[in-house]
Amino acid sequence: MVYLVRRTANSVLLLLLTVSFVFVAGRMIGDPALNMLGPGATDVALEKLRRAAGLNDPLWQQYIRYVANLLQGDFGVSYRFGFSVLPSEDLDSLGQPVIDIVLERLPATFLLAAVAMGIAVPSGILMGVVAAAKPRSLADRVVTVVALAGVSVVQFWLGLMLIVFFSVQLGWLPTGGYGGLEHAILPALTLAARPIGRIAQIARSAMLDEMSKPYIVTARAKGAHEWRVVFLHALKNAAVPIITMIGDELSALLTGAILVEKIFAWPGIGLLIIDSLTRSDLPLIQASIAVVAALVVLVNLLVDLSYRIVNPRIKLGTEN
Amino acid sequence: MTATPAVSVDSLRVEFPTKGGSFVAVKDVRFEIMPGEILGVVGESGSGKSVTSAALLQLTKFSAGRVVAGSMRLVRGDGSIVDLRRSDERRMRNVRGNEIGMIFQEPVIALNPAYTIGWQLSEGLRIHKGLSGKEANASALELLQKVRISNPKRRLKQYPHELSGGMCQRVVIAMALACEPRVLIADEPTTSLDVTVQAEILSLIALLRKETGAAVLLITHDMAVVAQMADRVVVMYRGEVVEEGSVRQILHHPRHSYTRALLAAVPKIGEMTGTDGPKRMKIASQSGKEFSPAVASEEPLLEVRELTKRFPVRGGILRRVVANVHAVECVSFGVNRNETLALVGESGSGKSTVGRCILRLEEPDSGELTFEGQNLLTLSRAGMRNQRRHMQIIFQDPYGSLNPQMRLLDQVAEPIRNYRLDKGTAVEDRVASLFDRVGMPRSFLRRYPSELSGGQRQRVAIARSLALNPKFIVADEAVSSLDVSIQAQVLNLMMELQADLGLSYLFISHDMAVVERVSHRVAVMYQGRIVEIGPRASVFGSPGHQYTKTLLAAVPRMDPDVSFADIEVQARALPSPIRSVDHQPSSSRYREILPGHFLLRNDLY
Amino acid sequence: MAPPTAMPNQEPSQFTDSRVTSRDYFWAMCRDKVTLAAFVFLALLVAFTVGAEFLAPHQPTGLNLRDRMLPPGSTGSSGAYHFLGTDELGRDLFSRLIYGARISISVGLLGAFVSCVVGVVTGLTAGYFGGLYEDVIMRLVDGMLSLPSLLVALFVLFVLGGGYTNLILVFCVLHWMVFCRLSRGLALDARSSTYVQAAKAFGAPSGRIIFRHILPNVMAPIIVLLTLEIAILILSEASLSFLGFGVQPPDPSWGLMIADGREHIRSAWWLATFPGLAIFLTALSLNLVANWVRAVTDPVQRWRWFS
């Protein structure tokens, strides 16, 4: 409990720092108003927006206002959705709250991450276990090279190739967009390549480590079948590094799907981020980065908690 | 004795593939074990004794070892005889754990850390007897009671890391007994345990043998353990059986020269009764030079006063210190010139910490260290660095204490270079003469540690510690990881160096027999305190403290007439050395029971 | 305290515990065809990168609108042979790949190397000295590691503007922690190891202990990580350049080349395919080499490689 409190406190601090950094850095470039309305916008429209958004105030005032709102859960309203032109100066009534926009995109990203991990976790673990069962065997070599290929491939390139092959040539799957499961298959496959490789690698090396430990001999000496030795005895002990890797890769999927979401026009948080960057929608950028960072923190926390389930030796922190 | 042996091994040969071709780990080994008999297999590391036992269960194949010749006949429960060498994996699985149980060297890591004791105990039953979860649990409890573990019900739900090493070994034994095997293999079952725990476990094995009538194959490097446990003994050397016979025959009338050498190299407790100083081991010294061990002077060199070291335990949101591990508590002693003071104790007694505090590798919390009249604790960094020239240390682990990436020459030369004692080729000459001194060939100067055997490494480590001409050396378990024959050589070397160079040693060890052999005075540590200190003859001859008595009683003796089953060693859980922050322990008070022989008066229990 | 009597399945490592020479490494590598191929590929790549001026058949920049998008193996209007075809400005793809290697690989190498130096120095010192210094460093490292790195890179480049130097800068800022965490852990292990204790006892100054004793002994995992990081940075460079935040045209970086080629993925498949393959093979080779180094330096599994 104490540990959780400390972790959470650290995380909140970290999130605040991140958001502050994004806020300050974001203000250093260009004129947000101009970016929102485009170069064709009139100066009247620009000035109106600046006034309404408080962009003319000194930076520190904007910052304090921002943080104060943030602490009440208010991330501000999007510069983009709702107006490229300004019918009134009451921004809050006009713009959509950015947090809503971000949250609306989360399910798509979650779905993609879930399908990708659903592919990657079982296959990665299985590959790693098979490889570790007979080191340097043909199966091991194949797994090693396949796993390395998975981590070496350029994701967006793989995505392009998959589209050309499966959607255009064969016409089996849609080229992109959001919809049923069939829409998620190609992007999820693209995203799964790396986690498969990394999970297989870590599973292999963790299993190799565990398989050379004395308790394995004990289990064999008890007359346990080899599958029992591998899957019951070794795998549970190898779980901690594997879970860590799954957590890392899950975080990467939640944050790093930018390119894949772009290639497949998958309306997740990655696409939102790249859109908000191109449009310099600062509140949206801030909120997306904050939400994504929060997700990463959450994933890390879950990973930590799950350690305890698989490994009774691990105590969170040093409570006693 | 029945006519059919439970196990009979004949012409066994096990090979491992290596880069230079096959390595023959075991060749032409033959022995038999009768039901109810304990066969001791004794040998030093690399003798092939563990491989032999692994081969019996065909476990070698998991590490690429191949049984290439011979037969291993086992009488099965139904009376049929099978050759384990020719059994397929399925039959082997049926044999493992079911007909042959196995006990391992390091019980803590031989248990799966991720499962409860109960689960692991009942696993064999579920596999072989097809018991349901409930039945298996009941049997598991029964087994724990059988191995006389305290609080067995609670243990079932605990994990290995929550148990002490001794308890873990009891669990491993219970596991091995689960399916009531007719043969029990115990591979160095007590090597990693403290001597008092070792006594408990050995007496348990002896007891269980009586109860179950199983044939026991006991593998060990310790002659004394064999002497007290085994009915018959097989001596192995470099993969071969050099001698086999009844325990008395081997101990009293060894025929093979290796057996004789081995027996000579073992320090036997009690054999020093009636002598005062240390005595060299009865083996041919490598330099061929005879020497008589040093006689301690009365001139004090090092004075330790009320040394205390605690390690903080942090916790809570702000990571404040919430408790302390009281590693060393109010320890005082002195070391005279040319004297060996032995610091004995079991693991966790704080003896190593004392050694490291003296060299300030660990900063003591309080106390006073006076070396040649200089207070070490008030010295500046530079001052301390200067003092270190005169105080050196030899570590337990000859593998770890040498930097694997540096040539031996550079390693031994390093202290000389650090203190700029010599320059250029003079350094090399000096190192060469140090090599001569510790009996290492000069041709090894340009080699790397990985090319050396354990004994050689320890010699190099000694050479390095001598490089600065120190007056005082802390020998922290310096011979513990060496085979007995090597251990004897290194002990002799250390004693010889002491006689020649006038060194003083703080000899930290857990091995009572070795301590008896080499020390002038002995301090016994327990729970971070010295419970008894005095001249060696006095402490060994008339131990005053209850703990010292227990310790001495637990040491295995080279005497087949004293059986472990008869030794009553009372097991006592160690109180936790972790205390709350505001715990203020009383300072140590002593009473002199004999001249120079002091006993701790504080109540520790 | 106990003699290390090996469990049966550790026994072989004891038998082969003699020193492994560079010749052993060489032969072990030669026996492993895949790793050998990776080494050869990397060696060729380095040769091409260093000698691009001499080895590239054509100029990587410039313009030849008459020979736009020639397929692999065609001969251009001026009689020039284009091994991998030409791109949409008529530039020789093979030459651009070679010059692109220079940029992609130098970004990866420089980024990884500088991060490595910074990370290893801070990590080793933090692990060795401990105390408040370590606390501060590790807090920073943990914090930065939990940030989504691609996202932060994207944002920082969005603010600073893309380009070669900024890219390397961002990579260093976002990747030194990996080295720091690793080497801190290694230093922590090493600090309590006996040889460091011994060095301390023999009066070696801290700097010497850290860089002469600890560093050589922890080099293997650091080299492995360095190799992996080079691969990761090459991939990141591609991603960022693809999004327009990385290397700027007309410098031919591989990521940019894929980005340019993706519009013609169907009409001129070679434009995106070859740079993608180049990145893939480079990263794969680096990974294979890292994998191999890890395997042969790992005390638990190395014996398999020399038997």
Next chain:
Amino acid sequence: MRHFSAVSGLLAAAALCAVAFAGVQATAEPTRGTMVVAVNQEPQDLAAQGTYKEINAPGLRNVIETLIAVDPVSGDFVPVLATAWERVDGSTLRFTIREGVKFHDGTDMTSEAVAESINWVWSTENAFTIQEYAGPGAITAAAMDDSTVEVRSSEPDPLLEFRMSLNGISSPAQLAENPERHFDTPIGTGPYSFVEWKQGQYWSASFNPDWWGMSAEEAYGTSKPAFSDLQFVFRSEDAARVAMVQSGEAQIAMFPSADECGRAADADGYNCVTGPSTTYLYGRLDHSLHADERLADPRVREAIFSAIDIAGIVDLYGMASVPRGQLGPKGTIGFNDALAPYSYDPAHAMELLESAKADGIDVEGLQIEIVGRDTTPRIKPIVEALGAMLDMAGISTDLKVQTPAEFNPRVRITGYSNEPGRQMMQVHVKQNPSGDYGLLLLSNYACPNIDDPTGPSRSSVYCDEEFDAKLFEALASFGDERGERMKELVQYVHDRHLIVPLALLDRGHLVEAGLEFTFGTDHRIQAVYVRPTE
């Protein structure tokens, strides 16, 4: 996807049968399901003013209509929501409103409603982006009677008809009740009514059975909707849009590359339909304001122009034609027939530079920064090609493709006045839908006025009072005189090497086989012009 449209097609067919039996106007009902259009970007908003600029809101004209429109073939104005219009004077137009038209919210399109909608769109208070096409005066509208609306400009405005072809008419009831929704929920009078906007994915509309065009015989109403639903799917990746048509997920993909368009001829399943557009690609070379003084030398400028192989650029861009030394296409009022394309002559460029060098101009130190915005299609090869061309003539370059955040401030005087003297050529794509040189000259060549907030020439880098005086005269003139004056000005700017016209862009869309696509009024994608081939 194909599967689904087939299903919905069946449903539609079933509905059709049911309707047929009911004996109502069965032939007018759509026979096909959803038409999916892959567009290159998500709209910023769907406000009525957005109908003026397809790039902001592709497809919006299917929902919101204008009073009049430009016929894509003849270039003449055609009636839409207005049945007739007349010039009252130089600054006034009078429209006769079509009767019986209803907004999608059910309210009637009265003359008041039209006037209110026009006033909203052109309000200087609102300062919508449509102001970039604002004329010399402020536009207001008023209802004269039930069927007449008068639109007035505060200054004489020869292009008032054109401006009226831009502004969409949307429901004023929405503005009164729910003004915020005006920006994301368009309510117009078109053949399709807005359904939803899934941000990041698509926006959609469904057939409006009450559409006035179903019974009207004139204007574009002669063509009836064939699809029951429209979906505009946002795909910024060019290849992804193409792939959607190839795989049958979309019926139309906007802006394919020239290569893809070329391949369509050989491909089964889809075709490429091209047509001229009013879009042009040009390079704006810094001139009078905040520019490096070397660029003021006419030889340097001409050298830069001569170094550029415009035909090569056109070829590279594809689906484009070589401009005749000016930014507008033939047929634009003010088009100067006498001009020829700027000639490609690197040797001449080098001579000019030599001569400039001889006069002590630091030609070696010249480094032209060629910058494009990364949202411009195919900008990278264009910038790279321009760079290579200048390099070959011995002019060094610095190439950049920047995000709008970096680029946009550098376009406008208020932004770049902070920069030190520049030597920059910005590559832009712009539209001139007016068919007249006036707006084009004003926005590209007139002195930018920092103080005039609604001034249309804020992105010009040229300032020449003599030119401005002539321009404003020309802008106020009508008829042939206007054309002549413009022609003269076109010649004037041509000779000064201010802006290098790089390409006149054609417009192309990939269209699924079996569909017949014609460009709608104002070249827009309008579903009523997409019909299954018989």
